Amino acid sequence: MTNKLNSNNLTKSEEDYLKALFQLLVEDNSAKVGNNQLADYLNVSPASTNNMIKKLKSKGYVVSEKYGKLDLTEAGKSIAVRLIRKHRLWETFLCNYLNFTWDEVHDVAEQLEHIKSRKLIDELDRFMDFPKKDPHGELIPNANGEYSILPKVTLSSLSEGDVCKLMAVNDGSVNFLKYVSAIGLVLSSEIKILEVREFDNSIRIQFNDTVETVTRKFADNVFVKKVV
Amino acid sequence: MTNKLNSNNLTKSEEDYLKALFQLLVEDNSAKVGNNQLADYLNVSPASTNNMIKKLKSKGYVVSEKYGKLDLTEAGKSIAVRLIRKHRLWETFLCNYLNFTWDEVHDVAEQLEHIKSRKLIDELDRFMDFPKKDPHGELIPNANGEYSILPKVTLSSLSEGDVCKLMAVNDGSVNFLKYVSAIGLVLSSEIKILEVREFDNSIRIQFNDTVETVTRKFADNVFVKKVV
DNA sequence: TTAATTTGTTAGTCATGGCTAACTTTTTTA
DNA sequence: TAAAAAAGTTAGCCATGACTAACAAATTAA
Numbered sequence: 001m002t003n004k005l006n007s008n009n010l011t012k013s014e015e016d017y018l019k020a021l022f023q024l025l026v027e028d029n030s031a032k033v034g035n036n037q038l039a040d041y042l043n044v045s046p047a048s049t050n051n052m053i054k055k056l057k058s059k060g061y062v063v064s065e066k067y068g069k070l071d072l073t074e075a076g077k078s079i080a081v082r083l084i085r086k087h088r089l090w091e092t093f094l095c096n097y098l099n100f101t102w103d104e105v106h107d108v109a110e111q112l113e114h115i116k117s118r119k120l121i122d123e124l125d126r127f128m129d130f131p132k133k134d135p136h137g138e139l140i141p142n143a144n145g146e147y148s149i150l151p152k153v154t155l156s157s158l159s160e161g162d163v164c165k166l167m168a169v170n171d172g173s174v175n176f177l178k179y180v181s182a183i184g185l186v187l188s189s190e191i192k193i194l195e196v197r198e199f200d201n202s203i204r205i206q207f208n209d210t211v212e213t214v215t216r217k218f219a220d221n222v223f224v225k226k227v228v
Numbered sequence: 229m230t231n232k233l234n235s236n237n238l239t240k241s242e243e244d245y246l247k248a249l250f251q252l253l254v255e256d257n258s259a260k261v262g263n264n265q266l267a268d269y270l271n272v273s274p275a276s277t278n279n280m281i282k283k284l285k286s287k288g289y290v291v292s293e294k295y296g297k298l299d300l301t302e303a304g305k306s307i308a309v310r311l312i313r314k315h316r317l318w319e320t321f322l323c324n325y326l327n328f329t330w331d332e333v334h335d336v337a338e339q340l341e342h343i344k345s346r347k348l349i350d351e352l353d354r355f356m357d358f359p360k361k362d363p364h365g366e367l368i369p370n371a372n373g374e375y376s377i378l379p380k381v382t383l384s385s386l387s388e389g390d391v392c393k394l395m396a397v398n399d400g401s402v403n404f405l406k407y408v409s410a411i412g413l414v415l416s417s418e419i420k421i422l423e424v425r426e427f428d429n430s431i432r433i434q435f436n437d438t439v440e441t442v443t444r445k446f447a448d449n450v451f452v453k454k455v456v
Numbered sequence: 457t458t459a460a461t462t463t464g465t466t467a468g469t470c471a472t473g474g475c476t477a478a479c480t481t482t483t484t485t486a
Numbered sequence: 487t488a489a490a491a492a493a494g495t496t497a498g499c500c501a502t503g504a505c506t507a508a509c510a511a512a513t514t515a516a
Contacts, residue, residue: 011472011473013472013473013474034493034494035493035494035495036492036493036494037493044473044474044475045474045475045476046493046494046495047474047475047476047477047494047495047496047497048473048474048475049494050494050495050496051472051473051474052473055472055473066481066494066495067480067481067482067493067494067495068494094348097355098347098348098351098352098355099351100347100351104347107345108343108345108347108348111343111344111345112343115336115339115340115343116339117335117336117339119326119328119332119336120322120326120336123326123327123328124326127325127326239502239503241502241503241504262463262464263463263464263465264462264463264464265463272503272504272505273504273505273506274463274464274465275464275465275466275467275504275505275506275507276503276504276505277464278464278465278466279502279503279504280503283502283503294464294465294511295463295464295465295510295511295512296464457516458515458516459514459515459516460513460514460515460516461512461513461514461515462511462512462513462514463510463511463512463513464509464510464511464512465508465509465510465511466507466508466509466510467506467507467508467509468505468506468507468508469504469505469506469507470503470504470505470506471502471503471504471505472501472502472503472504473500473501473502474499474500474501474502475498475499475500475501476497476498476499476500477496477497477498477499478495478496478497478498479494479495479496479497480493480494480495480496481492481493481494481495482491482492482493482494483490483491483492483493484489484490484491484492485488485489485490485491486487486488486489486490
């Protein structure tokens with residue numbers, strides 16, 4: 001009875017596609033997501049994506065017209081949000097209890113998010129006392145599947161003299177995460193923009209008595225809240 | 229470099245077969261394990277087993293001659309023990325930290341044991357302060373893959389007047405585990421054999437001021453240490 | 457010791473989820 | 487607006503790991 005609600009019976013692959021599509025649609029906030037874009041994001045061939053999209057359409061998780069853009073149904077979104085909830089809760093657990101660092105959590109969480117057990121994830125949530133944010137600063141959807149995103153202001157969008165607080169980092173690249181840690185930045189670090197160099201868009205920043213120069217590419221991946 | 233040691237690159241199926249074979253060989257202590265027996269244990273067809281055994285032989289995890297009994301190589305045993313370690317550590321975590329009961333842990337642990345991360349499991353071990361036994365009383369292999377089994381004395385092997393302590397339960401059946409919990413038995417419970425009935429081999433036992441009659445089948449699945 | 461039964465093997469099929477190559481539709485741009 | 491480029495689709499292939507059906511070998515029982 002209640003068991004049916006726990007198990008959605010999707011394969012790991014199906015889940016991966018739904019989550020990826022959600023991330024492209026909602027998180028990266030693209031107006032239009034196409035087949036090849038999704039293929040690219042997942043590192044599979046366009047043919048594979050086309051195939052899977054067909055299946056997900058027939059199961060009622062995806063909608064699209066031939067040669068048209070892709071979209072998720074409510075059911076599809078719900079699955080994706082649950083995966084994101086699981087991913088972020090596991091990342092939080094790994095960092096806060098199992099001594100994992102920012103850059104180590106992603107691959108393992110990628111596996112753990114496919115474990116099927118409603119009780120497991122809700123109990124893990126309770127065990128950690130219902131954390132609001134994951135180690136990268138992203139909001140964790142709650143047990144009801146309520147999803148919200150932080151307004152994303154990048155460090156690169158600020159100007160000389162501005163002061164901001166580190167709210168989140170893009171967790172897409174291990175090298176980036178390692179770099180962030182290495183220079184000593186952590187969530188909630190207060191950062192002052194000392195100088196924005198026109199020539200190469202590099203930015204001179206200060207935090208905790210440290211002065212660093214970072215590239216535009218780096219600053220694009222750091223999300224902040226403006227303080228001054 | 230060290231990464232190679234962490235990832236053995238076996239599929240979930242391959243792991244399942246190795247673990248099953250190990251359990252039949254070592255835990256159930258069978259002198260001879262055959263193809264159909266393994267198939268039966270895993271609820272797959274003999275043809276599937278035959279197929280997989282071929283593959284595992286070619287990969288160096290299994291040895292056997294045509295029409296002969298199956299055996300594991302050291303490499304095969306090592307994989308199996310690591311799976312059992314992961315399974316039992318996760319069960320311990322689920323019971324001790326996430327409010328799972330005896331009978332709920334198995335299915336989830338079955339999924340979690342396939343997560344590939346050496347660090348994850350070793351840190352989980354450390355987090356729980358290196359537990360020696362899982363919730364069913366079974367010994368947990370350590371990080372070096374050292375495996376040992378409790379001498380298995382069943383409740384059914386004792387006689388009237390004997391007193392024993394509950395050391396472990398067979399975790400093979402959810403119904404059995406539920407039953408054990410329901411009547412109030414827990415690990416380390418002291419049990420006195422009041423009467424063994426010749427007629428149907430049922431046993432009258434006493435523990436914590438409770439008197440219960442249990443069947444032979446039940447008593448076969450309860451492992452104890454004789455005290456008196 | 458031969459016949460029956462059990463156990464093991466092989467061949468061929470299917471679904472999943474990848475792939476490439478070839479093709480079609482849509483979009484861009486010259 | 488027509489040609490080029492990009493995006494999407496289809497057909498057909500492959501590996502994995504299930505399956506059934508048919509057959510072979512080994513074991514057990516008559």
